[in-house]
Amino acid sequence: MPETAWQAPQLATNPHECSDKAARVKAMFAAIAKSYDLNNRVHSFGLDQRWRRATVRIAKVMATDDVVDVACGTGDLAEAFLCAGVRSVRGVDFTPEMLEVAREKSERTRPNATLRVEYKEGDATALDLPDACADIVSIAFGIRNVGNTPQALREFFRILRPNGRLVILEFAQPSNPIIRAANRFYTHRIMPSTATWLSRDKSGAYRYLPRSVETYLDRDALAQEVRGAGFVDVTQKTLTFGTCAVTRAIKR
Template sequence: MSKAVWQREELATDPHRRGDKAEKVQAMFAAIAKAYDLNNRLHSFGLDQRWRRAAVAMAEVTAHDDVVDVACGTGDLTQLFADAGAKSVRGLDFTPQMLDIARAKSARVQAVKIAKPTRKQAAVPTYEWGDATALALADASVDVLSIAFGLRNVGDPRAALAEFRRVLRLNGRLVVLEFDEPRNSVIRALNRFYTHRVMPWSASLIAGDTSGAYRYLPRSVETFLNRDSLKSAMLSAGFASVQQRALTFGTCVVSCARVHG
């Protein structure tokens, strides 16, 4: 059983204002890493990979692109960028337990490709520890930088956006996939019932989790930047244009910001 990370009284306030948010998020993901993929598939009704593919499509990846997937977790989005034909793909995360799973999954993918070779050659993703607010990357060294369901969990999201802008090349793209609250009041009410009442109980049961991760999730969404505020934050960080696409009735949004000269 995992130890409690988020207390109920802590989630009664805004978790994004806590000075120890980053440490709590790291401990939380360490606790749920083994059941992370299963819970994602079950509680998104299998849509989470479709959302990730939408993010890859918005990035318009080419065979010349160097891609960095920040807060890569278990590597699902990272692998999709590799499959899309990028020149190189690197996954960064600050939870070692998630990186261990990402590496194991990548090894299985490569084993299948060796056993069943095709003409299409895809980059092999690499995975390493990384902090979204202090990337160990040179200025203007990345063509595409992605972060899926991770910006909300960063200790200082605006500092992360500035860091993303620093490492992106001219004409580079930042792709942010994040949960949002649906704008339709009926759908929003149904979504809140599901995410506050159903999902925390069932996901915690599946993961054997007592860290509070699945109580933190809906609370962190409703207290985070909505799509309009996120767009403004991206523009304030120095990005020249932002395109957004709402997915599945607005329960999540993919935002693509570009670096212009």
Template sequence: MLSVEESVTQSPPGNDAEARTISTWSGEAREQAVQRMFTAIAGVYDLNNTLLSFGLHHRWKKRTARCVPPVEHGTALDVGAGTADLALLLEPRMGAKGRVVASDLNHAMLAEGLKKVTAKGLAGKVTCLQANAEHLGFADDIFDAVTTGFCMRNVGNLAQAVREIRRVMKPGGTFVCLEFSRPVFGWLRALYDWYSFTLLPWIGTKVAHDRTGVYEYLPASIRTFPDQERLCVILKEAGFREVSYRNLSGGIVAIHIAMK
């Protein structure tokens, strides 16, 4: 793990076609390419999230945080924390003396998150750490809860990341995963595909002045990510129990909940 103050050097990826292809890669090559793209858009990530989700991402994250049981003197980990939205929502659920670790592999995104944490006066309760979801670097059985928000489709090895998350959780701890998924209605799937593959890349590129292809990669990564039922299977195969999910916005996103 690295502190957020440590810097990384990254270069931009090639083009839109490459960005779409990255969604089917696995391992280190995918990881490095994804990190280059997120570094490029870190400064406008929050703005674009709000514009491209019509503000719904705030509601989705609040619903996710409410799925975490309150714990006195609790410890929570938000994996792929990005700009720390979800980590900040977790903080009050860990009690007056609780702690939250916001971890992300991307330095630029975490730096944006650290600004929010500091502005809210919560630097003593929310710690930003640079860490890889597949190799978190924490001891076994230390977190009461682990969350992820729009992170898991970006990891190089999903099964490994899920196993690593379970490893660092206390027995009886709760894992809550917010991720884009498969809309439940055919008409909504068609509309969502048009939005994702046509309108979203155009809007995202215009607003962010992005040339990395990240807004081509994002919808492609959603398409290749396991749907609601398949993600349940992956969680069970990793050893989680009491696995369930809740669809939001017609299944555009889903919250998966699992116990260790």
């Protein structure tokens, strides 16, 4: 994989149709792991953590819940679930560099914790976990990046227990045309340049980001894919003027 994971030819079309999308995504996250949290806070104006806390609330956690956070990255959502008082949390990601940041951050921010997130390397489309091992499966800003969305959703269904909950936090296209235009200007014209500068990134990550959002499934199509994997009671809640949304579903 070249140093630049995403170049103009891939982004001129649909990056989700690249046959080596998974390898490109992995290389991209390896390149930006160290600056990932900083860019998230700066370019979401601090809202990204609020979105994650909203996702935890929407999951309706209980003290007996075992959580698997897929595409956990640097661990922000996994740690939010842990702070909510669940029984256990496992964070799974296929980029070792992101997991390294997650583990370091956990040890630094919770040095005396008796319960920690268990971080492990793994692929969303082929989880090395037993059937029916989780009460909640979560994924934040990751479903768009997996190599095969239907296969990942089937894996989520497989590892959930009956009555388990799936929660997906992902960027969305605002329905209000004025907000949509403003959001597009920011994500296409401003954020790619400032985020690339801040991270000194050469992978193309922050030019891939807006392109991957606009070419991915819209909310209705994602809900349909979730139902197609066997889930029921699919609901969606938009956040911050529709710039992102949480999809929640149940395994019966």
